[in-house]
Amino acid sequence: MEKIPMEILELRIKKTIENLKKNNMEAYCCENTAEALELFKKLVKPGDTVTHGGSETLKQLGIRELLKSGEYNYLDRDKSGLTREEIEEIYRKAYFADVYLTSSNAVTENGELYNVDGNSNRISAILYGPKSVIMFVGYNKLVRNLDEAIMRVKTLAAPANTVRLSCETPCSKTGECISLKKDNPSMCDGCGGSGRICCNYAVSAQQRHKNRIKVVIIKEQLGY
Ligand code: SF4
Numbered sequence: 001m002e003k004i005p006m007e008i009l010e011l012r013i014k015k016t017i018e019n020l021k022k023n024n025m026e027a028y029c030c031e032n033t034a035e036a037l038e039l040f041k042k043l044v045k046p047g048d049t050v051t052h053g054g055s056e057t058l059k060q061l062g063i064r065e066l067l068k069s070g071e072y073n074y075l076d077r078d079k080s081g082l083t084r085e086e087i088e089e090i091y092r093k094a095y096f097a098d099v100y101l102t103s104s105n106a107v108t109e110n111g112e113l114y115n116v117d118g119n120s121n122r123i124s125a126i127l128y129g130p131k132s133v134i135m136f137v138g139y140n141k142l143v144r145n146l147d148e149a150i151m152r153v154k155t156l157a158a159p160a161n162t163v164r165l166s167c168e169t170p171c172s173k174t175g176e177c178i179s180l181k182k183d184n185p186s187m188c189d190g191c192g193g194s195g196r197i198c199c200n201y202a203v204s205a206q207q208r209h210k211n212r213i214k215v216v217i218i219k220e221q222l223g224y
Contacts, residue, residue: 004139012109012142013217019111024207026214027111033061036136036218043134043214044072048098051075051090053122056164057103057136057223091121095129102126103223104135105157106149107142107215113204114149116158118167118197126213127202133213138222146203154180154190158198160224167195 004012013029020027030036040063044050050072052058067074075097077090094100102122106114113135117123126133143149154177162172169191170178177198179189190198207213 009139009219013139013219015109016107016111016142016217019109020107020215021111023111023205024210025111025113025204026211028214028216030216030218032220033218033222036061036216037063037066039216040066040134043132044099046071047073049073049075049096050099050101051077051094051097051130052101053103053125054165055101055103055136055223056160057138058101060222061136063101063136091119094121094125097125097130098132100125100130100133102133102135104137104141104215106152107135107137107217108146108149109142109144110146111205112146112149113202113213113215114143114146114153115202115204116153116198116200117202118199120200123200123202126204131212135213135215136222137215137217139217139219140221141223142217153198157224161197162195164224165197167197168193169195169197 017027017029028039030039050067052063064078075090075093077087104113105116108114115123115126143152158177159171159175162169177190179185182189187201190196204213
């Protein structure tokens with residue numbers, strides 16, 4: 001990603017936070033991952049049932065280590081030895097969790113969240129279920145508008161995630177969605193088959209349930 005001068009980054013973060021708040025989401029800015037973890041401890045109470053989506057950002061944050069401390073009722077979807085059925089059960093239990101942790105594929109300056117999933121357990125939990133959703137977002141996920149958000153997923157997030165998840169897709173080989181070869185690609189264009197991770201597209205705009213979603217922007221490059 002092109003390096004953004006700090007003064008410009010501050011302005012973009014300020015605008016994004018103002019608009020997230022207008023959209024009834026709590027919004028915070030942290031200098032670094034250590035500060036974000038301290039904020040997590042303030043937002044999540046000991047004993048809360050907590051789980052999360054698959055996320056490179058959360059991995060970089062080291063959140064799983066914190067969740068395994070015993071202070072929280074952690075629904076650990078990444079515990080070794082789980083069967084596919086047990087993992088699916090945790091995905092469903094997530095809808096009743098106190099707190100769901102995730103990142104966002106993109107956050108627009110208008111205060112919208114843009115997320116794309118294949119299995120879609122993550123975006124479904126963002127949309128409804130857990131009492132509270134906390135999103136940790138590196139500054140590299142900030143975009144001006146939804147057009148940039150869509151392009152960010154097709155040229156960066158989806159290819160990187162298909163590599164991470166070992167999905168056999170064209171973008172995992174070329175670094176961008178094959179739909180970009182078309183003039184006006186639709187949401188249905190791109191690859192087919194079981195490896196496709198662009199199945200459901202969610203835009204979170206103004207929220208009815210004030211402050212259920214909390215967005216923590218971190219001034220570090222995190223995730224894809
Ligand atoms: S539609 Fe397929 S090729 Fe295009 S970005 Fe998504 S997973 Fe990759």
